[in-house]
Amino acid sequence: MQPETITSSNISFEEYRDQILRDYKIALISRECSLLGRREVLTGKSKFGIFGGGKELPQLAMARVFRDGDFRSGYYRDQTFMMAIDQYTVEQFFAGLYAHTDINKEPFAAGRQMGGHFSTHSLNEDGTWKNLTQQKNSSADISPTAGQMPRLLGLAQASKVYRNEKGVSNHSNFSIQGNEVAWGTIGNASTSEGLFWETINAGGVLQVPMVVSVWDDEYGISVHAKHQTTKEDISLILEGFRRDENHEGYEILKVNGWDYPALMDTYEKAEKLAREKHIPVIIHVKELTQPQGHSTSGSHERYKSEERLNWEREYDCNKKFKEWIIEHNIASAEELLDFEKTAKKEVRKGKNESWNAYLSEIKSEQKEALEILKSVENKSANKNFISPLINVLASKEEPIRKDILEVTRKTLQYITKENFVEKSTLQEWINNYISRIQPKYSSHLYNENDSNAIHIEEVKAQYDANTPLVDGRVIIRDNFEKLFSRIPEALIFGEDSGKIGDVNQGLEGLQEKFGETRVSDVGIREATIIGQGIGMAMRGLRPIAEIQYLDYILYCVQGLSDDLATLRYRTFAKQKAPLVIRTRGHRLEGIWHSGSQMGGLVHLLRGIHILVPRNMTKAAGFYNTLMDSDEPALVVECLNGYRLKEKIPSNLSEIRTPIGIVETIKEGTDITLVSYGSTLRLVEQAAKELLSVGINAEVIDVQSLLPFDLNHDIVKSITKTNRLLIIDEDVPGGATGYILHKLIDEQNVYQYLDSKPQTLSAQPHRPAFGTDGDYFSKPSIEDIFETVYDIIHEVDPANFPKLR
Numbered sequence: 001m002q003p004e005t006i007t008s009s010n011i012s013f014e015e016y017r018d019q020i021l022r023d024y025k026i027a028l029i030s031r032e033c034s035l036l037g038r039r040e041v042l043t044g045k046s047k048f049g050i051f052g053g054g055k056e057l058p059q060l061a062m063a064r065v066f067r068d069g070d071f072r073s074g075y076y077r078d079q080t081f082m083m084a085i086d087q088y089t090v091e092q093f094f095a096g097l098y099a100h101t102d103i104n105k106e107p108f109a110a111g112r113q114m115g116g117h118f119s120t121h122s123l124n125e126d127g128t129w130k131n132l133t134q135q136k137n138s139s140a141d142i143s144p145t146a147g148q149m150p151r152l153l154g155l156a157q158a159s160k161v162y163r164n165e166k167g168v169s170n171h172s173n174f175s176i177q178g179n180e181v182a183w184g185t186i187g188n189a190s191t192s193e194g195l196f197w198e199t200i201n202a203g204g205v206l207q208v209p210m211v212v213s214v215w216d217d218e219y220g221i222s223v224h225a226k227h228q229t230t231k232e233d234i235s236l237i238l239e240g241f242r243r244d245e246n247h248e249g250y251e252i253l254k255v256n257g258w259d260y261p262a263l264m265d266t267y268e269k270a271e272k273l274a275r276e277k278h279i280p281v282i283i284h285v286k287e288l289t290q291p292q293g294h295s296t297s298g299s300h301e302r303y304k305s306e307e308r309l310n311w312e313r314e315y316d317c318n319k320k321f322k323e324w325i326i327e328h329n330i331a332s333a334e335e336l337l338d339f340e341k342t343a344k345k346e347v348r349k350g351k352n353e354s355w356n357a358y359l360s361e362i363k364s365e366q367k368e369a370l371e372i373l374k375s376v377e378n379k380s381a382n383k384n385f386i387s388p389l390i391n392v393l394a395s396k397e398e399p400i401r402k403d404i405l406e407v408t409r410k411t412l413q414y415i416t417k418e419n420f421v422e423k424s425t426l427q428e429w430i431n432n433y434i435s436r437i438q439p440k441y442s443s444h445l446y447n448e449n450d451s452n453a454i455h456i457e458e459v460k461a462q463y464d465a466n467t468p469l470v471d472g473r474v475i476i477r478d479n480f481e482k483l484f485s486r487i488p489e490a491l492i493f494g495e496d497s498g499k500i501g502d503v504n505q506g507l508e509g510l511q512e513k514f515g516e517t518r519v520s521d522v523g524i525r526e527a528t529i530i531g532q533g534i535g536m537a538m539r540g541l542r543p544i545a546e547i548q549y550l551d552y553i554l555y556c557v558q559g560l561s562d563d564l565a566t567l568r569y570r571t572f573a574k575q576k577a578p579l580v581i582r583t584r585g586h587r588l589e590g591i592w593h594s595g596s597q598m599g600g601l602v603h604l605l606r607g608i609h610i611l612v613p614r615n616m617t618k619a620a621g622f623y624n625t626l627m628d629s630d631e632p633a634l635v636v637e638c639l640n641g642y643r644l645k646e647k648i649p650s651n652l653s654e655i656r657t658p659i660g661i662v663e664t665i666k667e668g669t670d671i672t673l674v675s676y677g678s679t680l681r682l683v684e685q686a687a688k689e690l691l692s693v694g695i696n697a698e699v700i701d702v703q704s705l706l707p708f709d710l711n712h713d714i715v716k717s718i719t720k721t722n723r724l725l726i727i728d729e730d731v732p733g734g735a736t737g738y739i740l741h742k743l744i745d746e747q748n749v750y751q752y753l754d755s756k757p758q759t760l761s762a763q764p765h766r767p768a769f770g771t772d773g774d775y776f777s778k779p780s781i782e783d784i785f786e787t788v789y790d791i792i793h794e795v796d797p798a799n800f801p802k803l804r
Helices: 013-042 056-064 079-084 090-098 148-164 188-192 194-206 260-277 306-314 317-327 333-379 383-394 401-414 421-442 472-486 510-514 526-537 550-555 557-564 598-604 616-627 679-691 713-721 735-746 770-777 781-795
Strands: 071-073 182-187 210-215 251-256 281-286 469-471 490-494 519-521 542-546 580-585 609-611 633-638 645-647 663-666 671-675 697-701 704-706 724-727 758-760
Touching: 013 056, 013 079, 013 090, 013 317, 013 333, 056 079, 056 210, 056 260, 056 317, 071 148, 090 333, 148 182, 148 194, 148 210, 148 526, 148 557, 182 188, 188 194, 188 210, 194 210, 194 526, 210 260, 251 260, 260 281, 260 317, 317 333, 333 383, 333 401, 333 421, 383 401, 401 421, 469 472, 472 490, 472 510, 472 616, 472 645, 490 526, 510 519, 526 542, 526 550, 526 557, 526 580, 550 557, 550 580, 557 598, 580 616, 598 609, 598 704, 598 735, 616 633, 616 645, 663 679, 671 679, 671 713, 671 781, 679 697, 679 724, 679 781, 697 713, 704 735, 713 735, 724 735, 724 781, 735 758, 758 781
Parallel strands: 071 182, 182 210, 210 281, 251 281, 490 519, 490 542, 542 580, 580 633, 609 633, 671 697, 671 724, 724 758
Antiparallel strands: 469 645, 609 704, 663 697
C-alpha cells in the first residue's frame, strides 16, 4: 500500500512526513520506556512492571482518529496510545512505576495503582465536572481482565442518549450531539472472559458507538491461543455478530499489527462508522508481539519456541515501521538512527528526573526524622539500642516511608519508661507524620467535598389530614415520576423495568410517559447493566441501574467492587460515577432467592453507599437524596413491602432520607434492638409482645449500612438501656458482625453494657424453600422474643424465670 492512501485529509507531503516521523518517535520513546522500566523493576526501584511493548503501531493508529470528547476504556498495554494523545509523558511513566504519591507527578492514580493503569481528569478540584468535550478522555483502568468491557458499553451508550434524548441534548460539557466514540482495548486472551462476551452481545443489541480493539499476540501470559479461543481466532468466531443487509450487528475488521498504512485505513473506517452511524466495530489486530513477555515476573523464553521468538524479532511492529519509512523514502536510515539515539536520551533523562522528584520528598522526611532521633539518642539511657536503628535509617540512600516509620516507632519502644522533652517531640512528630502521609494512601474513598450526600439534610414526610393508605409500590412509582420530571438526565433500566414497569410495578406507566431511552428494558445480563450505569454516570448522566433481585447482584459484584467502588479512590478524586443501583430483597425464600448477601456487600463495596430502607417512603427519600448528590449507592428495597399499605406523603418529591443516620422507631429502657429492612417489622412485633412480660425494648432502624450511624445515636441508646441485641437475616457474622464491630470499636459501647452484646442472624446455610423453610432458616418473632427474654433472665432470673 502506498503512503498517500493512509489518510483521506488533504495535507502537504511535509505535513504528512511530520505526522509519520512523530509517530515513529512516539513508538521509539514508548518502547524505550518499556525496556528501561523493566530494568528499574529488576534493580528494585519498583515492585512490578507490565508494559505495552509490541503494541505501538495499532495504538498510534487509534490515537490518530481519537477526538476530543471521546473516551477510552482499556487495559495496561496502552501506554503508546496515551503518549500519542498527549496524555502521558516519560516522567509520568516512571512516576507510576515508582508509585509517586503526588497527583501532579503521577496524574493517573497518585501511586495507588501499578504503572500502566491510565486515566484522565474529569473533575475540577471542587469535584465539579470539567468540559469533557474539550479534552481527550480515558476512564480509569482496572487490572481484572475484561473488567473494562462493561464500562465501555455505558460510555458508548451515553453518546446514543445524548444524540436521541431531547431533554439532555444541550449538555455541551458532556457531548456534542452524541458524536463521541468509546474506544475499548483488550488482549486476545482476555476475550475468553464472560464479561467480554456479555458486553459484545449487549453492544450489538444497543447499537452504540464503540470500537473494540483486540490486541492479538497469540498468548495470554504463557498460555497459547489454542487453549484460549475456539479456532484460535477471535474474529472468526465473532462472525455471527457481523452485520448484514438484514440484521444489525458489528462491523468486524481484521488487520496486521505491524502494517502501518493498513492500520491507519482500518481505524479511519472504524471511526467513521461508529461516529457518524453509531455502528459498533470490532478490530482484530493480529500478528502482534510481546518482546519482553507478559510482565517483569517472568521471561517469555520459558514458553515460546525459538521459531516463535525469531518470528517476533522479524515482525516487531517498530522494526516493520522503520523498514516501511525507509522503503517509501520518508526518511533515511541515518535520520532514523538519530531519532533512536534521541529517544534513548530523552527516556533516560525523564527517568532520572522522575526518580529524583520521587526520592527528594522522602529524603527530606528522612532528614527530619533523623534530626529528632539523634536528639532522642543523646538523652536516652537506651542509646546502645537506639543508635543502630538510627545508623540503619541514615544509611538508606534510597529510603521509603516504611523505613522512616519503622525506625521512629521502634525507637519509641525503647523509651517507653523514659520521660524527657525530646521523647514528646518524637511522639508528636510521628503522629503528625502519619496524619500527613496516611491520606496519600487512604483519602477519597468517598466524596470529601461539600456535595457529599451525608450533608443533605433530612426532609421528613408530611401527611394531609385525610392521607390515603396505598400500596408501597405506588409511593415508589409516584416518586420516580416526580424525580424523572425534575431531572432530565435521570434514566432507569433493568430486566422488566420498561414495558411492564418492573416486576412489582414500581415503574408502572413511566416508559409510556418518559420514553424507551429513559425507562428501558434490558436483557438478562447483570454485569453489563452495571457497566451501562458506570459508563453513563462517568459522562454526566444520572443512571439508575436495576438489578431485579438482590440475589442476582452476585453476577455483577466484581464490577461493583473493582470498578465502581474504587473509582474515586483510585483516581485521587479526579473521576466519579454517581450511579444508583436499585434492587430488592430481604425475607425471600429458597436457596437461590434468599436475599442475604449483606455481610459480603458491606465489605466488598466500600466506596459505595449501602442503604436499607424499611419501607417505600424511606426508599423514595433515599433516591431523592442520592439524586441531589454525586455518589454511587446501592438501595435495597424490601421485596415484601410493595403490597404493604403506607400513607402517601403530601410532599413526596421533597422528602429526603438522611444517609448515615439511624432512626429510633420505639423508645424503651431495658434493651436496645438494632435491625434494618424487612426484619425490622419482626423486631417491632416482638417488641410489642415483650411489653406483655414487662420488657420495654428500644427499637432502632439502621437505615444505612455504609455509612453507619454517623451521629453515634446507638451508643446514646445503650447508655440508657445498657444492653444490645443486633438482629438481621444475614448469615452469622455477616452484617450483624459488621454492625457489632462499628459499635464496639468506633462507638465504644462496651463501657455502657451490663450484659454481653449479642447478635441474632439466620442459619449459616441458604434458606430452605417455603414458609417453613423461611421460619427455620431465618430469625422469627419468637426467636427475637426468646433471645431478648434470655438476656433479661440472666440479669433478673427471679422476675423473669427461664422460658424453656
